Amino acid sequence: MNIIKKISGIVAIITLISTSTLANGNSTAESQSVKKARIAVESAPAYDWKTLAESAKICFEKNQNTEQALEWINKSISLEKDPMNLEILADYYVSNGETDKGIEKLVEAIDAGRAQNFWFDSSKIQAKIWKLR
Numbered sequence: 429m430n431i432i433k434k435i436s437g438i439v440a441i442i443t444l445i446s447t448s449t450l451a452n453g454n455s456t457a458e459s460q461s462v463k464k465a466r467i468a469v470e471s472a473p474a475y476d477w478k479t480l481a482e483s484a485k486i487c488f489e490k491n492q493n494t495e496q497a498l499e500w501i502n503k504s505i506s507l508e509k510d511p512m513n514l515e516i517l518a519d520y521y522v523s524n525g526e527t528d529k530g531i532e533k534l535v536e537a538i539d540a541g542r543a544q545n546f547w548f549d550s551s552k553i554q555a556k557i558w559k560l561r
Contacts, residue, residue, distance in 0.1 A: 465483035465486040468483050477504040480503055481500070481512055481516055494520075527560055531561070538550040
């Protein structure tokens with residue numbers, strides 16, 4: 429009977445730890461997102477800059493696999509300079525305390541957007557720049 433109580437207690441503790449880990453957004457849930465991002469990149473065509481950027485963003489947000497994500501975002505930008513991937517890289521720089529680099533990339537994002545479309549709405553990016561200054 430004592431052994432059953434001990435086992436029940438251990439199971440309860442393990443359940444509590446795994447539940448609180450998932451609730452805090454750590455461990456399994458994040459790892460699954462990062463795994464899915466990696467699979468997306470591996471199965472995407474070599475020219476698919478958008479999948480690279482979106483996958484890098486997931487890793488940066490989860491703060492996992494950031495070294496590889498940095499490679500992905502740089503490759504994405506080399507394939508297609510787009511406001512989306514430049515903004516993702518800017519957010520990465522800012523989150524790592526490199527505000528000047530982040531602002532530089534945000535300005536590049538505005539320029540890239542205007543090069544693609546004269547009527548590009550840069551208000552969201554401009555607001556980020558003002559907030560960082």
